[in-house]
Amino acid sequence: MVSEKCLRQYAELAVRLGVNVQKGQLLVIKAQVDSAPFVRMCVEEGYRAGAGEVIVQWLDDQITKLDYQYAETPVLQRVPDWLTAREQEFVDRGYCILHIDSSIPGIMKDVDQKKVQQVVTARRKALEKFQNYTMANLGQWSIVAIPNPEWALKVFPQEQPDTAVEKLWDAILASVRIQDQQDPIPLWEKHNRQLSERNDWLNRQRFAALHFKNQKGTDLIVELAEGHLWEGGCEKSQSGVVFNPNMPTEENFTMPKRTGVRGKVQATKPLSYQGKLIQNFWIEFEEGKAVRWHAEEEEDALASLIQFDEGSAYLGEVALIDVDTPISQSGILFYNTLFDENASCHLALGRAYPMNMEGSQSMSEEEMKAKGCNFSMVHVDFMFGSDDMQITGVHADGSEVVFFRDGQFCIE
Missing domain, CATH: 3.40.1830.10 (Thermophilic metalloprotease (M29))
Structure with missing residues (x-):
């Protein structure tokens, strides 16, 4: 009890x-x-x-x-x-x-x-x-x-x-780091600091693109929006109040370039969408848009998500998560995105978060679109991380850095 x-x-x-x-x-x-x-x-x-x-x-x-x-x-x-x-x-x-x-x-x-x-x-x-x-x-x-x-x-x-x-x-x-004998708030403050340090490293890199690859079928290039910002952990409202939007959270996430995604992604966990459970699915992208897909169960629900509106076939978020997070290590499949997304790298179809673009507060929607921001009425995460995931960061000059190997960050 x-x-x-x-x-x-x-x-x-x-x-x-x-x-x-x-x-x-x-x-x-x-x-x-x-x-x-x-x-x-x-x-x-x-x-x-x-x-x-x-x-x-x-x-x-x-x-x-x-x-x-x-x-x-x-x-x-x-x-x-x-x-x-x-x-x-x-x-x-x-x-x-x-x-x-x-x-x-x-x-x-x-x-x-x-x-x-x-x-x-x-x-x-x-x-x-x-x-x-x-x-x-x-x-x-x-x-x-x-x-x-x-x-x-x-x-x-x-x-x-x-x-x-x-x-x-x-x-x-x-x-969510709650135990009988310990105050969870200091634990969360420490956790937020660790996520913030990783955001700082990623923001210093200014990667132009990320290349995801594993043995489960994912081979995906995700270009990043111009002026993208990495976020994760606690955030600030526009009035300056610090808050934590997702509890639990383990992710560092940013904004993909709307037209800069190409290749295939294989989901590694089911997706609960509008009360239906989409199982064992993959999506192929060309010039940012989902053009082919298949699901073993509830494929119609997957299609309705991708075809929801003009922006729902494009990505609005890319998030990186170690496989050794508490949720991942528990081995539990929660059948709930709030938890399962924090056990695995994930992508989101649909609307991007404006906070992931530098200077967005003073931009019009058209200006944000020009820099690669996607707009939609939906924002739905799905999981594709694995214990053999490798992520290569690609700089604008073409140089590459492998910073995520065997499902974990390998930042020195």
């Missing part, structure tokens, strides 16, 4: 180091209804940290599935005025947002993918202008996760439900 002390530490970590709510600031929490006990702890921690107001928005995967099964597509596509007005009010008030993920892998497996695509596209178009609030770090945001029985049994299928949930709790808490 997970102790109340550990749960309190987790809630405090999410609020004070994750979103780092400021005195008088509005804190919005989005969470599944089944996570109510932990959400209440986060609400209390928010107020104790100085939040002026805490608003909880409840979600329910089971009800969402029922909506798709029974409601007509035009009904689900509609975004009422009150919803956009609410989002605008949050932005105007300079809010921070904490996502507490407790989704069920594969829950939408039997739902019509075309219907899901139509609804998601309509809703994202209606709310697109608010996406930049987090993508450009206008305010603080963070994502943490807690178990549910369905997810836990997917991860530990041989266990009884209660045991599976307990084991998943143990794995999650270990991944």
